[in-house]
Amino acid sequence: MSQKVDGIIGSLSELESDIDSVNLSLAEMKKSLNSIAQREIDSLLEQTKKMANSEAESMISEAKSKAESESQKITQDGEA
Structure with missing residues (x-):
């Protein structure tokens, strides 16, 4: 009995x-995944900023033209 208890x-x-x-x-793993996710978020944020700047520059150029x-x-019309 004692052996069984010791085994358990x-x-x-x-x-x-x-x-x-x-x-x-x-x-x-959780720490690693959080780190990977944060790097991906930062990368996507940077890409989004670049896209937004490009789109804004395009809109400004179009409006200027x-x-x-x-x-x-x-x-x-004023000269005519």
């Missing part, structure tokens, strides 16, 4: 040790 206690001790090891591994065209038309 030993098994439970090993199980507890294994669970602790899994918890440590899980914490390390349109304004210059309308200005020339107004000038021509």
Whole structure:
């Protein structure tokens, strides 16, 4: 009987040790995944900023061209 109890206690001790090891591994994986996710977020944010700047520059250029065209038309209409 005592051997069975000792065996059970030993098994439970090993199980507890294994669970602790899994918890440590899980914490390390979580930290690693968070780091990877943050790098990806930063990268996507930078890409989004570049795209937004490019789009804004395009819109400004288009608006400037349109304004210059309308200005020339107004000038021509005023001279006529």
